[in-house]
Amino acid sequence: MSKISFALALSVATIASGFFLAACENTTTTNNTATNTASPVADSTTANAKGLKIGSLLPTTGDLASIGQQMVGSVPLLVETVNACGGVNGEPVTLVQVDDQTDPKAGAAGMTKLATLDKVAGVVGSFASSVSTAAISVAVPNKVMLISPGSTSPIFTEKAQKGDFKSFWARTAPPDTYQALALAQLAKKKGFKRVSTVVINNDYGVGFEKAFVKTFEELGGTVINKDKPVRYDPKAQTFDTEATATFAGKPDAVLAVMYAETGSLFLKAAYQQGVTKGVKIMLTDGVKSDTFPEQVGKSSDGKYILSGAIGTVPGSSGKGLEALNKLWKEKKGGVPGEYAPQAWDAAALLVLAAQSAKENTGVGIASNIREVSAGTGTEVSDVCEGLKLLKEGKKINYQGASGDVDVDANGDVIGTYDVWTVEDNGKIKVIDKVSPQ
Known part of the structure; x- marks a missing residue:
């Protein structure tokens, strides 16, 4: 969808014509193991009318596509698994998938479609904090439960409070x-005393920057x-001025909080200016993908520009991770990518909370999320x-693939972080863990 306006997303005429659906989404309806994208309007709105209907709002295109494409397979795999063991409240679960394009406008339009046309009870998404900010403004008045697998801005905690x-x-x-605490601790451990920051100008970047500055x-x-x-600017294509300003003053290290597409252009510009020499680059989860070092490129001597860079990413070490890895290998081959375990857990909480509530509604899910994630029931x-x-009427405490996922009153969980580095061959390797306690 090319920047379709929020108002247009609400247009009955547009929805009826089918143009809106064709332009903005990749719709998948999952009923047991069947998937059908040929007739999204009929399938997503009429199939399994009595059962639980959920959506996903994740980026398969745009600035976060490299990570979004790693996690997007989790939700249909979870739905397929649930339907194979009897569904929720006696009926199969239906899934509608939407690509949010890493764009707040597309995210708001997609969330509007999911809430008002598809009438989902819950949504897994979004990933970008700026997109989730746009989506939650639609979800709340429509009483749709939104569970993000990766929107990490502290702003959500403040608003929830x-x-x-x-x-x-x-x-x-x-x-x-x-x-931010984990990275600040890592910076101190590495002996960095003077650090500069550069961040993408959105909820994710600015929120991270403020938290890091305070903690460091x-x-x-x-x-x-x-x-x-x-x-x-998230929409910028050249970054010479920003690169010069970031590396001025010869810092020991630069904390770069960015997304892959624009971040690669920034770091390449900084290298071409010759300002990165002797400065350690610290990165975050927004760029941790196997393709990112290649996007940034190589130096004149054939070495990767990012060689030696270090970063952090929310780790996945939950009790359910081994089983997810096994299932993923059987169904898809390989292992789940970044944030795939978090997306799996988000979908799992939606279906478990609906079953706990004994109703397939957003209100029922919202009122039972903490009951199934952080309650006193059987683990x-x-x-x-x-x-x-x-x-059977018993209580549970879900232990996820990403972690314990004990959701608190603000919708937050506490996790551990993997420390990763870029090796000389351009490969990303996890080298340590840090727990921000």
């Missing part, structure tokens, strides 16, 4: 207040561009086992 979300929000990745200073470090932070990591116990 104010009651803005009315319990229709949660996430299975911890907020950046924790990741508390640990005795100095952020040398604190008073003149570098925040780049289960298998979603089918959890559904079975809930059907």
